[in-house]
Amino acid sequence: MTKASKTIKKIAGDEPIAAAIVLGSGLSAIGDLLADKVTIPYSELKGFPGGGVSGHGRDLLIGTMGGKRVAILTGRQHYYEHGNAAAMRPALEAMAEIGAKTLLLTNSAGSLDERFRPGDLMLLSDHINYAGMNPLIGEPTDRRFVNMVDCYAPDLRAKAFGLAERLDIKLGEGIYLWYSGPSFETVAEIQMAIRLGANAVGMSTAPEVILGRFLGMKVWACSSITNMGAGLSTENISHEHTKTMAVQGAEKLKKLIPALVEEL
Template identity: 95%
Template sequence: MTKASKTIRKIAGDQPIDAAIVLGSGLSAIGELLTDKVTIPYSELKGFPGGGVSGHGRDLLIGTMGGKRVAILTGREHYYEHGNAAAMRPALEAMAELGAKTLLLTNSAGSLDERFQPGDLMLLSDHINYAGMNPLIGEPTDRRFVNMVDCYDPALRAKAHDVADRFDIKLGEGIYLWYSGPSFETVAEIQMAVRLGANAVGMSTAPEVILGRFLGMKVWACSSITNMGAGLSSENISHEHTKTMAVQGAAKLKQLIPALVEEL
């Protein structure tokens, strides 16, 4: 067992968690939904994200949501921060050791498709690893050859659609393209992504999906659409704009995620 897992159990108790949730830019309000909450700063957990991006939290939250015991990572480390695609591996390994069988991921993303407008949610059905990096490079065992077919669990996606219908939340599905960042994409790169069949673009999530499948977890991911891709609208794309618009998606995710967790 990792040192981080031992620390978490010492502080939050030995009861296993049912799911782990990773929050994207501007989505930390979802953590407010936990009851019986225990807060552990990342700085106390070996291998957890350091540094940070504005709009991301820096705490691990353990508590109850939808009748289940869950862990919420209020922020992630991105590849663009230190050039490490496996930056989230220690944190996700700790989640698996604590019993998590399900990994729920959120992010803020730019839309490449008129069906998805700022403020909408897009359920990920697949992704394109355009960044070309892989968090399993260097893994010495044959476990590194992870099957990525249906890496976004079809049953979890179906449950999410049922929940969205119940709350009258618009929820389409699309393909997410992982671009390394931190600069935003050029107009030409956005046009390339459209031609490759992507519906949204962002700077995270794909590495965690690979790691989640590697660790044997069922994976689900949803994007909060904060802007249209470069050249697809006249809006000024910036991180401040991303954080502002993510609030609209967060309000919908605050309804969607607890109800989804209840169905696990």
């Protein structure tokens, strides 16, 4: 057992968690939904993110949501911060060690598809690893050869669609392209991504999906659409714009995620 998971159990107790939830840019308000909340700063947990991106939290939250005990990582570390695709491995390993069987991921993304406008949610059905890096490079065991077919659990996606309809939340589904960042994409790169079949583009999530499957967790992910890709609108694309627009998606995710957790 890692030092981080031992620290979590010492502070928050031994009761296993049902799911781990990772929050993207501008989505940390979802953590406010937890009851009986225990807050542990990342700085107290070995290997957890350093919190180097504005709009991301710097705490691990343990508490109750949808009648289940869950852990919420209020921020993530990105490949573009240090050039390490496996940056989230220690945190996700700790989540698996304290009992998480399900990994729920959120992110803010740019749309490549007129069906998804700023403020909308897009459920991930698959992804394209355009960045080309993999968090399992260097893993010495044969476990590194992870099967990525249906890496976004079909049953969780089906449940999310049913819940979204009940909650009157517009929810579509599409393919996410992972771009390394930190600069935004060029107009030509956006056109390339569209031709490759992507519906949204972002700078995270794909490495965590790979790690989640490697660790034996069922994975689900949803994007909060904050802008149209470069050249698809007259918006001024910036990180500040991303954080501002993510609030609209966060309000919808604050309804959808607890309902989904309740169904686990």
